[in-house]
Amino acid sequence: MLTPEQRLFYEENGFLLIKNLVSEADIERFRQEFERICRQEVKVPGLLVMRDVAIAKSEFVPDERAVSKLQDFQENPELFRYCALPQILKYVECFTGPNIMAMHTMLINKPPDAGKKTSRHPMHQDLHYFPFRPSDHIVCAWTAMEKVNRQNGCLVVLPGTHKGTLQEHDYPDWEGGVNKMYHGVQDYDPNHPRMYVEMEKGDTVFFHPLLIHGSGMNQTQGFRKAISCHYASSDCYYIDVRGTTQENIENEVQEIAGKKYGINEVAFKDTWAFRGRLVQGERTSL
Numbered sequence: 001m002l003t004p005e006q007r008l009f010y011e012e013n014g015f016l017l018i019k020n021l022v023s024e025a026d027i028e029r030f031r032q033e034f035e036r037i038c039r040q041e042v043k044v045p046g047l048l049v050m051r052d053v054a055i056a057k058s059e060f061v062p063d064e065r066a067v068s069k070l071q072d073f074q075e076n077p078e079l080f081r082y083c084a085l086p087q088i089l090k091y092v093e094c095f096t097g098p099n100i101m102a103m104h105t106m107l108i109n110k111p112p113d114a115g116k117k118t119s120r121h122p123m124h125q126d127l128h129y130f131p132f133r134p135s136d137h138i139v140c141a142w143t144a145m146e147k148v149n150r151q152n153g154c155l156v157v158l159p160g161t162h163k164g165t166l167q168e169h170d171y172p173d174w175e176g177g178v179n180k181m182y183h184g185v186q187d188y189d190p191n192h193p194r195m196y197v198e199m200e201k202g203d204t205v206f207f208h209p210l211l212i213h214g215s216g217m218n219q220t221q222g223f224r225k226a227i228s229c230h231y232a233s234s235d236c237y238y239i240d241v242r243g244t245t246q247e248n249i250e251n252e253v254q255e256i257a258g259k260k261y262g263i264n265e266v267a268f269k270d271t272w273a274f275r276g277r278l279v280q281g282e283r284t285s286l
C-alpha cells in the first residue's frame, strides 16, 4: 500500500498524514451519533464520558457542550464503524500485519478553553498507557472531523521521537489544573523541532505509539472534533508493567476500572483484553 516515500517518511518521522481518507458522509454520521450520545438518546455499555476538568470542577451545570471526550465506544456500532473502515485498515495493516485488533477508541471534542488552559493535552507517548508490545506493531489512526489548525488545538508532534524509548510520564505542573490521566513526558527536549499537524476534514494521520505528541489550547469558540482508534497486531503480547515507569498509570486505571465495573484488583492487561475488538484476521494473542 505505502509508496517507498511514505514508508520512509513514517520510519524517519513516526507519523504519516493521508489526505481526504474518510468521507464527509461518514464524518457526518459520527457527528450525529456523538450528539445522540450526548443527549443520552443511546446508552453505550462501557462508554466513558469525560468532561474537561475546568467544567467538572465549576458550578456550571454541564450539558452536551461540556463533553470533552468519549472513550471506549467499541460497543456503539455506529461509531465503531470508523475502526473497521476498509480504507483505514488498508493503511493500518502496513504497520500491524493482517491480524488487527482495535484496542482503544476515542472521539475527542476539545472544548473552547475555559481560560485555564485545561484544553491542552500535554506532550506524551501513547505507549505509556499500553501494557502490550512490540510497539512497532501498534499504530494510531486519528481523523480530523473538521479543519484542525493551531487556533483550535491541532496535534503537535516531535518528529523522529518514536526512535527513542518510552519516557517517564507524570502530571505536568500546570497552574490551571490538568485533566485526569493526562500524563506528560516530564523532560522532553524543548529544542526538538515541533510540527503542528494542520488537517482538513477527513484527513487522517497514522502515528507510532512512541511518537511524542500533544495538542495545544483551543482558542476558538468551536469544539474541535476528531475520532481515533489505536490498533495493534493481535499477535502482540501483554507485559507486566510493575516495576516500570508505567506503574503509575496502571494504578490509576485499576482504581477507575474498579469503580466503573465494581471489581477490585482487575488486572491492568485485562482492562485492555476486554475492551479490544478484532477488526480483521484472527484473534491470536491479545
Ligand SMILES: CC(C)CC(=O)SCCNC(=O)CCNC(=O)[C@H](O)C(C)(C)COP(=O)(O)OP(=O)(O)OC[C@H]1O[C@@H](n2cnc3c(N)ncnc32)[C@H](O)[C@@H]1OP(=O)(O)O
Binding pocket: 048, 049, 050, 051, 052, 053, 056, 057, 071, 104, 126, 129, 178, 179, 180, 181, 182, 183, 256
Ligand atoms: C492513548 C490514550 C489512552 C491517551 C489518553 O486518552 S489520556 C486520557 C485518558 N483519559 C481517561 O482515561 C479518562 C479519565 N477520566 C475518567 O475516568 C472520568 O472522566 C473521571 C475523571 C473519573 C470522572 O468520572 P465521572 O464519572 O464523570 O465522575 P464525576 O463527574 O462524578 O467526578 C468525580 C470527580 O472527578 C473530577 N473530575 C471529573 N472530570 C475530571 C477531569 N476531566 N479531570 C480531573 N478530574 C475530573 C470531579 O470534579 C470530581 O471530583 P471531586 O468533586 O470528587 O473532587
Ligand SMILES: Nc1ncnc2c1ncn2[C@@H]1O[C@H](COP(=O)(O)OP(=O)(O)OP(=O)(O)O)[C@@H](O)[C@H]1O
Binding pocket: 120, 121, 122, 123, 150, 156, 172, 184, 185, 214, 215, 216, 217
Ligand atoms: N512544559 C510542558 N510540559 C508538558 N507539555 C507541554 C509543555 N509545554 C507545552 N506542552 C504541550 O505542548 C503543546 C504545544 O505547546 P505550544 O506552546 O506550542 O502550544 P500552546 O502554548 O498551547 O499554544 P501556542 O500555539 O500559542 O504556543 C501544549 O499545548 C501542551 O500540550
Ligand SMILES: O=C(O)CCC(=O)C(=O)O
Binding pocket: 106, 108, 110, 121, 126, 155, 213, 214, 215, 226
Ligand atoms: O486529540 C487530541 O488532542 C490528542 C489526543 C491524544 O493524543 C490522546 O488522547 O492520546
Ligand SMILES: [Fe+2]
Binding pocket: 124, 125, 126, 213
Ligand atoms: Fe495521544
Ligand SMILES: [Mg+2]
Binding pocket: none
Ligand atoms: Mg506556547
